[in-house]
Amino acid sequence: MANQSTKNEDIDINQDVSLLADTLDDLLKSYGSKTQEEIDSARSKAESLLKETRAKLNGGGNRVTRVARDASLQVDEYVHDKPWHGVGIGAAVGIVIGALLASRR
Incomplete structure (x- = not known):
């Protein structure tokens, strides 16, 4: 049962990181083709996602410890x-x- 919740948490984090990577990719692509307003919007979205992802990763410290302990x-x-x-x-x-x-x- 604990392994199932750990797998779900891993999937959630992987999805968050994937979404962040996609947003950052869009931001990088937008520098050459969009207006300053669109670039600022993409940048703020990327910064927001980055903060959320960092918070989840840092808050998941106990989860990482638990997974490492289970593996050991x-x-x-x-x-x-x-x-x-x-x-x-x-x-x-x-x-x-x-x-x-x-x-x-």
């Missing part, structure tokens, strides 16, 4: 149930990171 509990349970799988996954991640670091040199 699931990982802990998985590693306790299948310790060799956890060792294999850790080794694979280590090899990938090592390869990425070696390729940067």
Whole structure:
């Protein structure tokens, strides 16, 4: 039940961010083709959406903590149930990171 509400909150935030991105995209496109009044209107709409989205993201700090805690509990349970799988996954991640670091040199 808690996972369902978390998924709904994630969808809401994704929709908010998508709407904000669309509005900002419209604002950027409008700079070359619209009047100053239309640009100001688009800018104020973008600023309003940005403030709302930031408030939702900052207010969702408890939700983010809850999701992180739930994920860590699931990982802990998985590693306790299948310790060799956890060792294999850790080794694979280590090899990938090592390869990425070696390729940067």
